[in-house]
Amino acid sequence: MASDMGDKESFSKPLGRRSIFYYGVGHMLNDITSACWFTYLLVFLTDIGLSPRDAATVMLSGQIADGFTTIFAGELVICWGTGIIDRFGHFKIWHGAGSVLVAVSFSSVFGGCLPCKIFGTNSTTMQTVGYSMFAAIFNVGWAATQVSHMSMVNCITRNSTSRVVLASCRNAFTMVMIPIFVDLIVIKVANLSLYAVALVVFNVSKPRTTADIENQYRWIAYLSIFIGCCFVTIFLIGTKEPRLKQGMQGKNHQRISWAHWFKKVLYYQVALVYVLTRLVTNVSQALLAFYVINDLQMTQSSKALVPAIIYICSFVVSVILQEITWTGQRLKAFYTAGGTLWIFSGAGILFLPSSMHALMYLLSITIGVANALMVVTGVSMQSVLVGEDLHGCAFVYGSLSFLDKISCGIALYVLESYQGSSPSLQGCPSILRCISITRYGLGLVPASCSLLGIAVTYTMNLQTPILKPLMEPLLV
Numbered sequence: 031m032a033s034d035m036g037d038k039e040s041f042s043k044p045l046g047r048r049s050i051f052y053y054g055v056g057h058m059l060n061d062i063t064s065a066c067w068f069t070y071l072l073v074f075l076t077d078i079g080l081s082p083r084d085a086a087t088v089m090l091s092g093q094i095a096d097g098f099t100t101i102f103a104g105e106l107v108i109c110w111g112t113g114i115i116d117r118f119g120h121f122k123i124w125h126g127a128g129s130v131l132v133a134v135s136f137s138s139v140f141g142g143c144l145p146c147k148i149f150g151t152n153s154t155t156m157q158t159v160g161y162s163m164f165a166a167i168f169n170v171g172w173a174a175t176q177v178s179h180m181s182m183v184n185c186i187t188r189n190s191t192s193r194v195v196l197a198s199c200r201n202a203f204t205m206v207m208i209p210i211f212v213d214l215i216v217i218k219v220a221n222l223s224l225y226a227v228a229l230v231v232f233n234v235s236k237p238r239t240t241a242d243i244e245n246q247y248r249w250i251a252y253l254s255i256f257i258g259c260c261f262v263t264i265f266l267i268g269t270k271e272p273r274l275k276q277g278m279q280g281k282n283h284q285r286i287s288w289a290h291w292f293k294k295v296l297y298y299q300v301a302l303v304y305v306l307t308r309l310v311t312n313v314s315q316a317l318l319a320f321y322v323i324n325d326l327q328m329t330q331s332s333k334a335l336v337p338a339i340i341y342i343c344s345f346v347v348s349v350i351l352q353e354i355t356w357t358g359q360r361l362k363a364f365y366t367a368g369g370t371l372w373i374f375s376g377a378g379i380l381f382l383p384s385s386m387h388a389l390m391y392l393l394s395i396t397i398g399v400a401n402a403l404m405v406v407t408g409v410s411m412q413s414v415l416v417g418e419d420l421h422g423c424a425f426v427y428g429s430l431s432f433l434d435k436i437s438c439g440i441a442l443y444v445l446e447s448y449q450g451s452s453p454s455l456q457g458c459p460s461i462l463r464c465i466s467i468t469r470y471g472l473g474l475v476p477a478s479c480s481l482l483g484i485a486v487t488y489t490m491n492l493q494t495p496i497l498k499p500l501m502e503p504l505l506v
Contacts, residue, residue: 048268051268052264052265052268052269053182053265053269055261055262055264055265056125056179056261056262056265056266056269057175057176057179058257058258058261058262058265059129059132059133059175059255059258059259059261059262060129060132060172060175060176060179060258061258062224062254062257062258063132063136063168063172063251063254063255063258064172065224065254065315065337065341066136066140066224066250066251066254067092067136067168068312068315068316069315069316069318069319069333069337070228070247070250070319070333071085071088071089071139071165071316072085072086072089072316072319072320072442072446073319073320073323073333074140074243074247075088075161077240077243078157078240078243078244079154079157079240080154080157080158080161081154082446082447082449083443083446083447083449084154084157084158085446086442086443086445086446086447087158087162087443088158088161088162088165089165089316089439089442089443089446090439090440090442090443091162091163091165091166092162092165092166092168092169092439093169093435093436093438093439093440093442094166094435094436094439095165095166095167095169095170095173096169096170096172096173096431096435097173097431097432097433097434097435097436097439098432099169099170099173099174100173100176100177100428100429100431100432100435101428101429101432102428121178121179121182122178122266122269124174124175124177124178125174125175125178125179125262125265125266126262126266127171127174128170128171128172128173128174128175128176128178129171129175129258129259129262130171131167131168131170131171131172131174132168132171132172132175132258133255133258133259134167135164135165135167135168135171136168136251136254136255137251137252137255138164138167139161139164139165139168139251140244140247140248140250140251141244141248141251142244142248143156143157143160143161144160144164145159145160145163146160169435173431173435176431177427177428177431182269222338222341222342224250224253224254224257225334225335225337225338225341226334226338227249227250227253228250228333228334229331229334229335229338231246231249231250232246232330232331232333232334233330233331291425291426291429294415296415296490296491296492297415297426299486299487299489299490300411300412300414300415300430300490301429301430301433302482302483302486303365303408303411303483303486303487303490304408304409304411304412304430304433304434305430305433305434305437306479306480306482306483306486307404307405307408307479307483308434308437308438309434309437309438309441309475309476309479310372310401310404310475310476310479310480310483311401311404311405311476312438312442313438313441313442313445313471313472313475313476313479314397314472314475314476315337316442317445317468317471317472318336318337318472319333319337320468321379321468321469321472322336322387322390324466324468325384325466325468325469326382326384326387326390327384327387328387328390332390335391336390336391336394337394339391339394339395339398340394340395340397340398340401341398342398343394343395343397343398343399343402344398344399344401344402344405345402347398347399347402347403348402348406351364351402351403351406356410358414358490358491358492359492361407361410361411361414361492362407362487362488362490362492364403364406364407365403365404365407365408365411365483365484365487366484366487366488367403368399368400368401368402368403368404368407368480369400369404369480369481369483369484369487370480370484371396371397371399371400371403372397372400372401372404372476372477372480373477373480373481374396375393375396375397375400375476375477376472376473376474376476376477376478376480377473377477378393378396378473379393379469379472379473380465380469380470380473380474381473400480404480404483408483411490411492412426412427412430414492441475445467445468445471445475448467449466449467449468
């Protein structure tokens with residue numbers, strides 16, 4: 031009995047910096063490849079000759095595979111009270127297997143059309159089918175890794191502040207890795223190193239053929255895989271498989287049915303806010319490279335520099351958010367602040383003329399801050415929804431991710447399908463007459479989603495317990 035009480039008390043305490051660090055790096059491979067995926071996939075595919083609609087088809091096939099795999103993984107990866115073991119393995123087994131699929135398939139997508147080489151044809155249809163196949167495999171692995179990693183948050187600790195810190199740390203490691211040990215801070219670059227390499231590649235290499243373009247992106251892809259796999263290894267070694275004793279869960283030792291969540295109004299509210307938040311970040315990321323090159327007519331290096339600025343600002347804000355003691359009202363307030371910043375950024379994007387393209391760097395700062403505020407608080411609302419119902423956490427994360435993937439895939443497919451009908455931007459006398467689909471999508475879609483997300487947030491009743499601060503600040 032004394033042992034059980036000690037375990038329960040330990041489980042409720044805030045996490046230390048080392049545990050947060052080990053967990054935070056676990057999503058690095060997913061985050062780095064995802065950054066490449068949404069930033070460069072559509073650009074890469076159109077640069078090698080696919081039409082915008084075919085490129086969007088590749089993206090959509092991956093999103094659909096991701097969405098259904100997320101539901102499947104959410105059904106299997108169950109937070110059971112005894113051992114936190116799902117019916118087909120441990121969290122870390124799912125995580126490791128998914129990471130292998132991500133590494134292999136991601137290199138195949140940017141490494142060229144493998145089916146085209148096998149069948150000896152480079153037809154548009156074969157390219158679309160080939161890239162779609164590996165896009166689907168990539169997203170299957172990505173979903174397995176994501177669901178297992180996100181589901182661990184509520185199974186690692188009961189402390190609400192630590193749960194938000196884990197989500198914030200996960201978001202911060204999307205941008206840069208800052209491993210913090212007892213008396214040492216070592217800064218290692220993750221995604222920013224990726225954009226640094228992209229910056230060099232786009233500046234130095236002047237592609238003249240399709241093969242040259244493929245080589246550019248192949249370098250970026252292989253580097254991202256190498257960095258991500260290093261961090262996955264750290265996560266697997268440093269993070270213990272969650273093992274909660276049944277006595278610690280009290281009455282919650284039965285699996286929670288799906289119907290339990292469908293009866294909660296908060297489930298629908300959190301789901302809508304999460305989907306809108308992902309639409310904001312993913313749609314803006316996917317259209318950003320097209321916007322800075324085609325609409326603002328900036329240099330090729332801007333495809334790396336502008337996203338890098340966004341990630342730097344997001345990282346700084348994510349680190350700051352880790353030091354805040356969270357309540358439901360603060361979650362809503364910070365989400366509202368991020369959404370408001372995106373509304374103003376969207377207006378700036380919509381009306382920014384190419385002659386003033388330097389202002390895009392200022393807009394990038396605002397976008398980076400807004401993304402961090404919305405993502406960290408939006409993901410943390412899921413933890414508030416789950417609360418102590420650990421045995422249903424995987425379904426919550428899985429079902430919400432399913433909605434996220436499908437909605438983003440459809441949104442990008444619709445936008446790209448109309449890309450060919452955009453007016454020529456060369457020599458336009460007025461920006462109002464020559465607004466492209468890219469400008470509309472990047473300016474209006476995230477801003478509209480942010481506005482709707484703010485409205486839904488205000489209707490939420492987020493009940494959070496009195497929170498305790500971290501045992502140690504994340505940064506010293």
